[in-house]
Amino acid sequence: MNQSFHTHSLHTLNTPPSDQDTKMQCLSTLSDGDILVLIENATYWALPVHRQALPSDLKVYALRVDLDARGIIPDTSVQAISDADFVDLTLCYERIISWF
Amino acid sequence: MSVSTPDEGNKNQLDRSATKRILLISKCPPYGSSAARDMLDIALTCSVFEQSVSLLFLGDGVLQLLKNQNPLHIGQKNLNALQSSLAMYDIEKIYVDDRALAFHGIALDDLHLNVTCVKEDTLKALIREHDVVFTL
Numbered sequence: 001m002n003q004s005f006h007t008h009s010l011h012t013l014n015t016p017p018s019d020q021d022t023k024m025q026c027l028s029t030l031s032d033g034d035i036l037v038l039i040e041n042a043t044y045w046a047l048p049v050h051r052q053a054l055p056s057d058l059k060v061y062a063l064r065v066d067l068d069a070r071g072i073i074p075d076t077s078v079q080a081i082s083d084a085d086f087v088d089l090t091l092c093y094e095r096i097i098s099w100f
Numbered sequence: 101m102s103v104s105t106p107d108e109g110n111k112n113q114l115d116r117s118a119t120k121r122i123l124l125i126s127k128c129p130p131y132g133s134s135a136a137r138d139m140l141d142i143a144l145t146c147s148v149f150e151q152s153v154s155l156l157f158l159g160d161g162v163l164q165l166l167k168n169q170n171p172l173h174i175g176q177k178n179l180n181a182l183q184s185s186l187a188m189y190d191i192e193k194i195y196v197d198d199r200a201l202a203f204h205g206i207a208l209d210d211l212h213l214n215v216t217c218v219k220e221d222t223l224k225a226l227i228r229e230h231d232v233v234f235t236l
Contacts, residue, residue, distance in 0.1 A: 016129055018160050041132040049205030069131055069171035
């Protein structure tokens with residue numbers, strides 16, 4: 001991944017769509033230009049029916065190993081990334097915020 | 101394995117205490133904790149001891165049944181493989197929560213096993229049909 005440095009935040013989420021509280025906490029803190037990386041059980045958010053519940057203009061990534069582990073076919077608007085891509089992304093954002 | 105009904109009277113009291121109708125309710129997604137795997141281990145163990153086992157996947161538990169799982173790269177064992185062995189243990193009464201499938205936008209064709217889809221009113225009846233109900 002070839003990314004330039006952003007002054008925005010990278011948010012990671014690891015809770016499934018049944019946990020609405022954590023999702024709401026995460027969404028309420030997103031600023032324009034922030035990105036969301038779905039990891040572990042949050043990769044179920046990449047299912048088309050759940051992706052619709054996230055802001056359509058939000059750039060959403062999902063860790064490929066976690067998608068594959070769970071047999072999830074992600075929505076086309078979600079970009080599957082490798083572990084190495086994830087590391088690259090963390091280096092491109094000013095802060096990393098974990099929602100769990 | 102025989103499960104006696106209440107109207108068979110006292111002669112079957114011993115049988116009734118030896119064999120329980122057990123309903124295992126699995127509520128957690130497949131990976132991220134050991135709950136899903138633990139529940140399948142419980143199911144297989146109950147079956148080895150000749151208990152009548154039914155499995156109900158409720159809420160996020162339905163996610164355990166999505167097919168084409170490949171957890172090799174997160175260092176976990178494939179739950180689909182363990183699910184495939186349930187039939188060999190005579191565990192064939194497998195139910196899924198209709199509402200949970202709808203919530204996740206999952207169709208029966210997306211699942212690894214043949215299951216019976218149950219609605220909320222049937223869930224209550226299902227629980228009443230069992231002697232022991234265990235959730236995890």
